[in-house]
Structures are given as C-alpha cells and as structure tokens.
Amino acid sequence: AQSVTQLDSQVPVFEEAPVELRCNYSSSVSVYLFWYVQYPNQGLQLLLKYLSGSTLVKGINGFEAEFNKSQTSFHLRKPSVHISDTAEYFCAVRIQGAQKLVFGQGTRLTINP
Amino acid sequence: GAGVSQSPSNKVTEKGKDVELRCDPISGHTALYWYRQRLGQGLEFLIYFQGNSAPDKSGLPSDRFSAERTGESVSTLTIQRTQQEDSAVYLCASSLDVGDDTQYFGPGTRLTVL
Numbered sequence: 559a560q561s562v563t564q565l566d567s568q569v570p571v572f573e574e575a576p577v578e579l580r581c582n583y584s585s586s587v588s589v590y591l592f593w594y595v596q597y598p599n600q601g602l603q604l605l606l607k608y609l610s611g612s613t614l615v616k617g618i619n620g621f622e623a624e625f626n627k628s629q630t631s632f633h634l635r636k637p638s639v640h641i642s643d644t645a646e647y648f649c650a651v652r653i654q655g656a657q658k659l660v661f662g663q664g665t666r667l668t669i670n671p
Numbered sequence: 672g673a674g675v676s677q678s679p680s681n682k683v684t685e686k687g688k689d690v691e692l693r694c695d696p697i698s699g700h701t702a703l704y705w706y707r708q709r710l711g712q713g714l715e716f717l718i719y720f721q722g723n724s725a726p727d728k729s730g731l732p733s734d735r736f737s738a739e740r741t742g743e744s745v746s747t748l749t750i751q752r753t754q755q756e757d758s759a760v761y762l763c764a765s766s767l768d769v770g771d772d773t774q775y776f777g778p779g780t781r782l783t784v785l
Contacts, residue, residue, distance in 0.1 A: 562713070594776075601675070602714075602762070602776040648713060657702065657721070658730065659774060661713035 560585040562649050564662035571639055572670050579634040579665045581649030589651040591632040592659065593623055596646045605647070608632065619643065644669045673697070675777035677763050683783045684753055692748040692780045696765030703746050704764040704774060705738055714762060720746060753784045 565580040583589065593605040606617025613625040623634045632649060649662040676695045684690050696703050705717040716730040720740040731737070735753075740746040750757055760781050764774040 564713075567711075601778040602764075604773055604775075607773070650714075657719050657727065658704065658716040659706075659714070660716070661706075663711070663713040 560589065560651050560653055560660045562651055562660055562662035564647075564649055564665050566665050567663065568666045568668065570668045570670060573641055574638045576637050577635065577639050577643075577667065579647050579649075579667065581632045581634065581662060583630050583632065583649075583651045585630075585651060585653060588654045590654065591623075591625060592650040592652070593617065593621070593632070593634050594648045594650060594661075596648065596664075598645070602648065605634070639667075639669050641669050641671065643667060675763055675765050675775055677761075677777040677780050679780060680778065681781045681783075683785065685785050686755060687752055689749065689751045690753055690782065692750075692761050692782070694746045694748070694763030694765075694777060696744070696746070696763070697775055699743075699767070700765035700775075701743050701768050702766040702774075703740055704766075705746070705748050706762045706764065707732075708760040708762060708779070710759070717748070717761075750782075753782075755784050758782055758784045 561584045563582045571577045591608040594602040595605045596602050606615050608615045608625045616622045621636050646664045646666050648664045650659040652659050678693045701722045703720045706714040708714045718738045719727040735751045738748045760779040762779045763777045766774045
C-alpha cells in the first residue's frame with residue numbers, strides 16, 4: 559500500500575522568506591505525485607504535479623517541487639512567500655494505473671508580516 | 672464553466688439519523704470521487720465512479736456508507752445511522768476521464784454528528 563508523510567504539521571515563516579514543505583512517500587510501484595493547496599474556506603486546488611520527465615516541476619503562484627526517486631521525496635519550495643500563501647498544503651500520490659489519490663496529513667503554512 | 676458543487680455546505684445531525692450528501696461534478700467529467708477529511712488529518716478515499724463501470728468502493732469504512740451516481744451526473748453519498756466518528760468534511764472531486772490526472776475538488780460538506 560502507498561503512504562504519504564508530511565513531516566511538518568505547521569510551518570510559520572516571515573513574509574518574503576523562503577519556504578520548504580516536506581513530503582515523503584512510500585510505494586513499491588511507480589507513482590504520480592501532486593501538491594494541492596487549500597486556502598481558508600475554499601476547496602482544494604491543484605498546485606503542481608509530477609507525471610514523468612524533468613524532476614523539477616513548476617506550479618502556480620511561484621511554487622516548485624522536485625521529485626527525488628532515491629529519497630522518495632517530493633518537497634515543495636518557494637523562494638519568497640507572501641501573506642496570500644497562507645493555506646494548508648497537501649501532498650498526494652497516485653499509483654500508475656489506479657485512480658484514487660492517497661494524501662498526506664497536510665502542512666499548515668502561516669506567513670507572518 | 673462551473674466547478675464541482677456540493678450541497679449542503681454544512682449539515683448537523685443527531686446520532687442515529689441518516690444523511691445524504693450531494694455532488695454535482697463538472698459537466699463532461701466522467702470520473703467522480705468521494706473523499707473524507709477528518710479534523711487535522713489528510714483526505715481518505717471513499718469511493719470512485721467511472722462512467723458506467725462498477726464503482727470502486729474499497730475506501731468505504733463500513734456498510735453504513737453507500738453512494739450512487741446516475742450516468743455521468745450527480746452523485747449522492749448516504750450515511751445511515753450516523754455516528755459521532757462520521758463527523759468530517761466530505762469532499763467530492765471529478766476528472767475528465769480515467770486517464771486524466773487532475774482531480775477538481777468541490778468545497779466540501781461539513782458534517783457534524785451530535
């Protein structure tokens with residue numbers, strides 16, 4: 559079975575500072591990887607995804623993530639955060655050939671002025 | 672076009688009562704998913720519909736949970752004899768087809784069982 563671990567439940571950072579949200583997964587078969595964002599009182603929105611090809615994936619709002627197969631990680635990064643990035647971020651995997659997403663427990667990103 | 676919509680947005684019920692949650696997928700999306708998000712936890716897969724194929728019910732936690740979908744339209748998730756541990760946000764998502772990787776999520780229904 560697949561599992562996803564988001565190592566930090568909460569990450570506080572100052573505005574304009576860089577941030578990294580960590581995600582590790584476990585799977586015996588190849589997977590697709592996703593990051594979703596949930597802004598306050600809104601539904602989940604796809605931030606970025608890795609399917610194949612370049613291991614560095616760029617998403618919306620200046621976020622990017624790097625797939626590291628040897629470390630089974632898919633950490634999310636942004637070089638300079640804004641107040642508007644305050645949200646909950648979810649890492650998810652889907653095994654190739656299956657449909658359901660397996661989610662991590664989420665990381666709450668709080669941006670302080 | 673409109674996104675995935677869900678109703679009601681909030682539902683408060685008493686233990687032992689039945690509830691129905693509704694999901695309207697994006698028009699033309701053949702795949703529909705239900706997930707549950709308990710407080711402080713990630714999303715758990717419940718059930719998946721794809722066209723007229725038999726649904727994947729592998730995530731339903733008990734036989735009190737059931738879901739239906741008519742063709743490629745509305746889906747209803749029913750919870751019978753609700754328990755307090757059923758309290759959660761129930762999220763619906765849809766995708767264009769089985770090969771599409773992007774699932775579009777609705778705003779969810781917050782269920783509180785007293």
